[in-house]
Amino acid sequence: MATKKSYHHGDLRKKLLETALEIISEDGLEKVSMRKLGQRIGVSRTAPYRHFADKSMLLCAIAEQGHIKLTTVLKNANRQLIDDPLTRIRNTGIGYVEFAVRNPVHYRIMFGNEILENQRTPELVQAAETSFNELLYAVKACQEEKLIKPINPYIIANTLWSLTHGTSMLLIDGQIQSANAFRGMPAMLQTDIEAGEIDVRKIFEYKSDILFSGLAAES
Amino acid sequence: MATKKSYHHGDLRKKLLETALEIISEDGLEKVSMRKLGQRIGVSRTAPYRHFADKSMLLCAIAEQGHIKLTTVLKNANRQLIDDPLTRIRNTGIGYVEFAVRNPVHYRIMFGNEILENQRTPELVQAAETSFNELLYAVKACQEEKLIKPINPYIIANTLWSLTHGTSMLLIDGQIQSANAFRGMPAMLQTDIEAGEIDVRKIFEYKSDILFSGLAAES
DNA sequence: TTCTAAAGTTGACAACGTCAACATTTCATA
DNA sequence: TATGAAATGTTGACGTTGTCAACTTTAGAA
Numbered sequence: 001m002a003t004k005k006s007y008h009h010g011d012l013r014k015k016l017l018e019t020a021l022e023i024i025s026e027d028g029l030e031k032v033s034m035r036k037l038g039q040r041i042g043v044s045r046t047a048p049y050r051h052f053a054d055k056s057m058l059l060c061a062i063a064e065q066g067h068i069k070l071t072t073v074l075k076n077a078n079r080q081l082i083d084d085p086l087t088r089i090r091n092t093g094i095g096y097v098e099f100a101v102r103n104p105v106h107y108r109i110m111f112g113n114e115i116l117e118n119q120r121t122p123e124l125v126q127a128a129e130t131s132f133n134e135l136l137y138a139v140k141a142c143q144e145e146k147l148i149k150p151i152n153p154y155i156i157a158n159t160l161w162s163l164t165h166g167t168s169m170l171l172i173d174g175q176i177q178s179a180n181a182f183r184g185m186p187a188m189l190q191t192d193i194e195a196g197e198i199d200v201r202k203i204f205e206y207k208s209d210i211l212f213s214g215l216a217a218e219s
Numbered sequence: 220m221a222t223k224k225s226y227h228h229g230d231l232r233k234k235l236l237e238t239a240l241e242i243i244s245e246d247g248l249e250k251v252s253m254r255k256l257g258q259r260i261g262v263s264r265t266a267p268y269r270h271f272a273d274k275s276m277l278l279c280a281i282a283e284q285g286h287i288k289l290t291t292v293l294k295n296a297n298r299q300l301i302d303d304p305l306t307r308i309r310n311t312g313i314g315y316v317e318f319a320v321r322n323p324v325h326y327r328i329m330f331g332n333e334i335l336e337n338q339r340t341p342e343l344v345q346a347a348e349t350s351f352n353e354l355l356y357a358v359k360a361c362q363e364e365k366l367i368k369p370i371n372p373y374i375i376a377n378t379l380w381s382l383t384h385g386t387s388m389l390l391i392d393g394q395i396q397s398a399n400a401f402r403g404m405p406a407m408l409q410t411d412i413e414a415g416e417i418d419v420r421k422i423f424e425y426k427s428d429i430l431f432s433g434l435a436a437e438s
Numbered sequence: 439t440t441c442t443a444a445a446g447t448t449g450a451c452a453a454c455g456t457c458a459a460c461a462t463t464t465c466a467t468a
Numbered sequence: 469t470a471t472g473a474a475a476t477g478t479t480g481a482c483g484t485t486g487t488c489a490a491c492t493t494t495a496g497a498a
Binding site: 008 | 475476477478479
């Protein structure tokens, strides 16, 4: 649109989001500053303020983008050509956790960021709901084929969400890797963990099996 | 120990942690600064650096305190004079989520804080493991009375942890309150949510029931 | 009693978020 | 086509922050 040295950048908003994500995934969230964003892009230090009222609005937009990306991931898992909807729901969960582990800083902005707690834009709220709906979709599909109990699907999806979200956060935080958290998992898995590599798929398969079949001892 | 106007404060480290928590619960995490801490306590602005190498070490100590507090809460739930260990495990979960909801900012420092990801002190790691062990304890108690399947208790505790942690974070974040997340729950609960009040107990009872009995449809 | 380490202070610096005032560009409309 | 408002970008400035270096005061061990 705009040529190289024009006064107006042309698509600064988009470029800001891209660059912010770059910095975030390279150096972490604290390293992102409104000023540095401008400088890195080659624009003045307050130029970002023409596109985002303040820093938390920038973070809102980043979080929104994350939810949109997550939705795509979940959609792909959901729409795979797999006959068994139970496998699909499991893949959806795995997709969720994998997304979080691959985009840890991004994920942390989407959830668990105090700054955004009371300042979410309507767009962000909408994007978050849309991603939740994919979990709901997976649950309903299983119920239609009578593979899952016919209790309220929203409650089930919420429980599933808690499990995926909890697993994601604990993994990202590195809390799950340490010490006890995975003792007793198969030797292979433990070795991977010690080597710093985590097989998200295996971990989540364990958990979804437990959720599916329940904890109750057979009497 | 030291009288009022002595050069040395006497117990500055403790006072720093207390004051930090005060500021955090009043105004949020971003409002905490090393300088303000000093000023609020009536000591110079760099005095805190004699007790914490930098800000993230301060946060580490706060997180550690949180884990210790959480451990106490879980211990209380675990040691209640209730015959049914299944009720105890449920209460432990409820205690966990309640702690998180009552101390949201504190909880967010304990988990989900990027700053601490790679700088955890050994004390913090230890404190976190101790709180995990309470969940483990609750699981094992149930297994001893054959109320829960005899599969590896570490895996079960990990799953339980994910569920409580996920529920906590979603509640704290306000993500669970919005829109879909609780549709279909009993009317009473929904009214509470709309009024801004959340019955953590009810919410977690739903989820732990699902976890206990499993999602599988009876064939 | 003396000396060292711990604890607290002041001065300084660069980076940050953000505001106000100003400059340039775009674009709809007269 | 001319024009004026709205959008976009810039510079200067202010107060706050984390943290370092160099200094002072104090407590406690030798």
